[in-house]
Amino acid sequence: MWEQVRSNQTRTIVLVVSLxxxxxxxxxxxxxxxxxxxxxxxxxxxIVWAIMNLIAYFQGDNILLAVSGARKIAPDDHKRLYNVVExxxxxxxxxxxxxxxxxxxxxxNAFATGRDPNKAAIAVTSGLLQNLNRDELQGVVGHEIAHxxxxxxxxxxxxxxxxxxxxxxxxxxxxxxxxxxxxxxRRTISTGRGGGGAIIIMLVALVLLVLAPIAAQLIYFAIxxxxxxxxxxxxxxxxxxxxGLASALEKIAASPYQxxxxxxxxxxxxxxxxxxxxxxELTSTHPPIAERIRILRAMAGASLADYDRAYRxxxxxxxxxxxxxxxxxxxxxxxxxPEPPDxxxxxxxxxxxxxRLSNYSVIECACGTKLKLPPxxxxxxxxxxxxxxxxxx
Amino acid sequence: MIALWVxxxxxxxxxxxxxxxxxxxxxxxxxxxxxxxxIDVQLKRRHDLIPNLVETVKGYMKFERExxxxxxxxxxxxxxxxPSAGAGERAKAEGELSSxxxxxxxxxxxxxxxxANQNFLALQEELxxxxxxxxxxxxxxxxxxxxxxxQTQMFPSNIVATMAGFKPGEFFEVTVAEEREAPKVSxx
Numbered sequence: 001m002w003e004q005v006r007s008n009q010t011r012t013i014v015l016v017v018s019l020x021x022x023x024x025x026x027x028x029x030x031x032x033x034x035x036x037x038x039x040x041x042x043x044x045x046x047i048v049w050a051i052m053n054l055i056a057y058f059q060g061d062n063i064l065l066a067v068s069g070a071r072k073i074a075p076d077d078h079k080r081l082y083n084v085v086e087x088x089x090x091x092x093x094x095x096x097x098x099x100x101x102x103x104x105x106x107x108x109n110a111f112a113t114g115r116d117p118n119k120a121a122i123a124v125t126s127g128l129l130q131n132l133n134r135d136e137l138q139g140v141v142g143h144e145i146a147h148x149x150x151x152x153x154x155x156x157x158x159x160x161x162x163x164x165x166x167x168x169x170x171x172x173x174x175x176x177x178x179x180x181x182x183x184x185x186r187r188t189i190s191t192g193r194g195g196g197g198a199i200i201i202m203l204v205a206l207v208l209l210v211l212a213p214i215a216a217q218l219i220y221f222a223i224x225x226x227x228x229x230x231x232x233x234x235x236x237x238x239x240x241x242x243x244g245l246a247s248a249l250e251k252i253a254a255s256p257y258q259x260x261x262x263x264x265x266x267x268x269x270x271x272x273x274x275x276x277x278x279x280x281e282l283t284s285t286h287p288p289i290a291e292r293i294r295i296l297r298a299m300a301g302a303s304l305a306d307y308d309r310a311y312r313x314x315x316x317x318x319x320x321x322x323x324x325x326x327x328x329x330x331x332x333x334x335x336x337x338p339e340p341p342d343x344x345x346x347x348x349x350x351x352x353x354x355x356r357l358s359n360y361s362v363i364e365c366a367c368g369t370k371l372k373l374p375p376x377x378x379x380x381x382x383x384x385x386x387x388x389x390x391x392x393x
Numbered sequence: 394m395i396a397l398w399v400x401x402x403x404x405x406x407x408x409x410x411x412x413x414x415x416x417x418x419x420x421x422x423x424x425x426x427x428x429x430x431x432i433d434v435q436l437k438r439r440h441d442l443i444p445n446l447v448e449t450v451k452g453y454m455k456f457e458r459e460x461x462x463x464x465x466x467x468x469x470x471x472x473x474x475x476p477s478a479g480a481g482e483r484a485k486a487e488g489e490l491s492s493x494x495x496x497x498x499x500x501x502x503x504x505x506x507x508x509a510n511q512n513f514l515a516l517q518e519e520l521x522x523x524x525x526x527x528x529x530x531x532x533x534x535x536x537x538x539x540x541x542x543x544q545t546q547m548f549p550s551n552i553v554a555t556m557a558g559f560k561p562g563e564f565f566e567v568t569v570a571e572e573r574e575a576p577k578v579s580x581x
Contacts, residue, residue, distance in 0.1 A: 079515070083522035090431055091529035093424075093537075134521075240532070334528075337521065 012155070015223045019159060019216060023049070023166050026212040029205035030173045049165045056161050065113065068259075070101035070123045071357045078102070078353050081129060084138050085122060088145040091238040098122050098148060102129070104354050107257035111270045112144040115154040122148075127257060129350045132248050134337045139235055139245025140271050146234030152227045159220055166216040173209050224285040229321045232292055233307035236299060240334040242307075246296035253289045291315070303331035363391050414553045421541040425562050428534035429480070432565065435526045436471070436487055442523060443468045443494075446516050450497070453507040460497050467493040480563040491524070531565050538562035 024042055031041015075082045082100060089097050094117060101123035103109075108127045114120025122144045124137075132140065147153055236242035252272050259274040273286040286292075291314060298310035308320040355362065359375040367387035381390050447461055454461065471486040498520075507513055542561045545554040553559075 079518055080522075083518065083525075087522060087525045087529050090435075090526050091532060093428070093533045238529070337525075 012223060012226060015219055015226070016155070016159060019162055019219045019223070022212050022216050022219070023162055026166055026169055026173075026208055029201070029208045030169060032201050033173070033205045034176065045165070045169055048169060049162065052161050052165050052168075053158075056157060065101055065121060065123060068103050068111075068123065069105075070103045072099055072101050073353065073357065077356065078129065078349070080134065080349075081124065081137070081141075084134065084141050085145075087138065088142045088238055091142070092145050092149045092234075094120075094145060094149055096120075098145070100124075102126055102353065102357065103259075104357075105257070105259055107259040107274075108132075108252045108255045109259050109270050109272060109274055110140050110144055112147045113153055114148055115157060117148050117151070120148040120153070125259065126350050126354055127255065128252075129353075130343075130347045131251055131255070135239075135241055135244035136248035136251065138239050138337075139241070139248050142235035142238040143231045143245060143271055145238065146231040147227070150227070150230060150234065152231065156224060156227065159223055163216050163220045167213045170209050170213045221285055225287050226321070228286050228292070229295075229307075229311065232296060233304050233322060236296060236302050236307055237304055237331065240302040240331065241336065242296040242299045242302060242333065243336070246293045249289050249293050249296070253293075299333070301331050302333050306331070361393060363393055365389055365391055410549075411553060414550045415557060418541075418544060418550065418554060418557070418559050421537070421544055422559065422562075425534070425537045425541050428530065428537045432527065432530040432534055435523055435530055436483075439490070439520075439523045439527065440468055440472045442516065442519055443490075446497075446520065449510065449513050449516060450501070450507065453504050453510075454500070457497075457500050460493075460500055464490070464493045464497050480565045484565050487527075494520070494524075535564050535566075538564055 023045065027042040027045025028038040029041070031038045031044065033041075035041060073081070078100075081102075085100055086097060096118045098112070098114065099121040101121055103123055103125045105125040106127040107125055108131060110122065110124040110128055112120060112122050122141065124140070128137070128140065232245065235245050239245070249272065259270075270286075272289060273284055294314045295307065295310045298313055299306045300309070304322050308322045311321045312318060352362075355372050360372045361375075361377075363371050363373065363382075365371060365384040365387065366389055367384060369384055369386040371382060371384060371391060373382065373393055377393065379393075381392050383390055443464060447465055451461065467486075467490040471483075471490045474483060474486055498517075501507055544550050545559050545561055
């Protein structure tokens with residue numbers, strides 16, 4: 001059953017190869033332009049790409065966690081979240097338990113990092129923890145675990161470095177063209193070596209300079225969307241309950257908040273696009289939420305084949321999204337889990353975790369009020385604002 | 394001379410294929426073992442949770458002695474199975490335990506005081522999660538067994554499997570009818 005996920009990768013590979021082709025073409029044409037030598041340009045482009053890769057590698061995934069203000073939690077900090085992650089780890093057959101982080105943000109979102117499935121991490125916002133019930137949380141965590149298991153983190157990191165290099169090369173290329181390179185290129189032409197042919201090459205290079213970043217961006221988005229569908233399908237398979245993720249996505253779509261710490265490069269790793277801007281499907285890292293929900297709700301079973309069938313029904317797309325999945329066996333959808341504690345309790349639970357993670361100490365007054373003291377509090381006594389008793393921290 | 398080389402070449406290819414298939418089978422068998430270990434960990438965890446649960450619940454449930462005893466009995470039976478017991482036997486014992494637990498937790502409905510008990514709530518979360526983990530581990534185990542069995546039965550790897558003595562794995566099937574209908578424990 002897990003084999004099918006791998007067979008789907010052929011189409012991803014086609015997209016990645018086309019991204020690489022755009023990259024090499026750009027390098028070649030820039031080389032023709034500045035050194036009269038396409039190969040030279042390709043070499044320079046590859047060197048730039050290698051440097052960018054090194055930077056990205058050594059910066060590590062932790063930078064994303066640090067930027068988003070994520071805090072690592074221990075198993076006892078939030079039992080339910082830890083259990084749900086462990087459940088999904090078992091269902092996916094992942095070998096090592098990913099680290100778990102919480103981001104203090106009312107926006108509802110989650111993401112996964114870790115090029116290596118054995119050094120992965122999952123981060124969820126406190127908004128998500130407050131508003132989702134157990135099944136919904138499981139669906140979201142399953143989606144993120146699928147990103148790790150399917151190696152999407154590595155794939156998208158490589159693609160985004162490639163995309164970044166293309167953008168940088170095109171940008172510098174065009175600056176040189178307008179401010180420095182002109183004289184040189186004119187000289188090349190006037191030596192008469194190329195004649196008309198050289199002018200055509202120049203024109204092609206110029207067009208590529210403009211089109212390459214746009215084309216690369218579109219291909220990048222296409223790869224990202226494809227991986228999102230696949231992660232949704234895997235989540236349904238792991239949880240055996242596509243309705244959980246569907247209802248989580250509904251809640252997330254209805255939430256008015258936008259994640260504070262998010263940027264374009266990391267967008268593909270989130271459960272939904274962290275940017276609320278209106279976008280057409282072509283220029284987004286994620287498929288439209290409404291469509292994802294419709295597909296998940298249309299699933300008759302929980303297998304990848306069921307997802308594929310639902311995808312074809314909803315999108316009127318005869319090719320489907322997971323071509324190899326047709327042979328998978330029958331996987332029934334399970335019954336929903338019992339309702340967890342009510343929403344107030346769930347919100348209180350989450351906020352208690354956040355207080356604790358910020359090193360606040362909590363003392364319980366005899367009247368039942370919980371006093372939260374900041375780590376900088378130095379006094380020896382504190383008066384309860386509710387009943388007036390003196391408490392010592 | 395050429396014929397000799399051809400024969401040698403074919404032999405070398407056959408040996409290499411044998412090695413590749415053999416290693417593939419070993420990898421799959423290890424995966425099955427590993428998946429089984431995962432189930433085992435969770436079953437043990439459940440065995441450990443039950444005395445705690447029974448202890449917490451006992452004070453509240455005056456009239457449910459039979460239900461409680463059934464849980465304890467099923468748990469002891471499942472725990473006392475020798476490690477050599479096959480997947481089928483284990484599945485049967487654990488299935489009994491699951492349905493006894495489900496009955497107990499259905500009865501909890503009648504005791505609102507119990508449902509407000511912090512200790513019980515924590516136990517309930519642990520138990521729900523352990524039940525989930527058992528079923529997820531079972532999913533993964535059965536998928537691994539299917540993959541492994543397919544490999545031992547399909548041509549040409551079946552030749553290697555019979556030669557090297559790879560036995561087909563046993564599925565972890567739920568045998569209790571109630572459990573199949575409602576795999577989740579109902580708390581609320």
